[in-house]
Amino acid sequence: MENTFFKGRFKILDFSIAHKILLIRKEEVVNHKFKNTDLLFAGTFFIELPTILDDISIFLGNEEDYEYLRGKMTEELILENLNTSSIFCIKSCGLKYYVVADTLEINENDYDPSETSIGLKRKP
Numbered sequence: 001m002e003n004t005f006f007k008g009r010f011k012i013l014d015f016s017i018a019h020k021i022l023l024i025r026k027e028e029v030v031n032h033k034f035k036n037t038d039l040l041f042a043g044t045f046f047i048e049l050p051t052i053l054d055d056i057s058i059f060l061g062n063e064e065d066y067e068y069l070r071g072k073m074t075e076e077l078i079l080e081n082l083n084t085s086s087i088f089c090i091k092s093c094g095l096k097y098y099v100v101a102d103t104l105e106i107n108e109n110d111y112d113p114s115e116t117s118i119g120l121k122r123k124p
Helices: 063-070 075-081
Strands: 004-016 021-030 033-042 046-048 052-060 087-092 095-100 103-109
Touching: 004 033, 063 087, 063 095
Parallel strands: none
Antiparallel strands: 004 021, 004 052, 021 033, 033 103, 046 095, 052 087, 087 095
């Protein structure tokens, strides 16, 4: 994953404990319609970030990030889940935060700002 930059305010909107999916959203109104940018982290097992982030960069972690996170987890969690390809670093306002997950999916949609885009939780 290359370093990806997003301008604007993102908020944690939803988390499915059962499916380990974290939803972070930037919402806008464009031409009287909602336009959301959703960051969906699947297989999430570690989160260290505030609930609101401004002007973010997302990139994969390195060995330094791996060592930092090792200090925050039990040996069992490290062996089962932690590797540099699962460390997503989020930089906002000069500070670095972490989401450790299997994948990151970036989507745009026109859902109501309070409506989740986590598939299993969406209303039909």
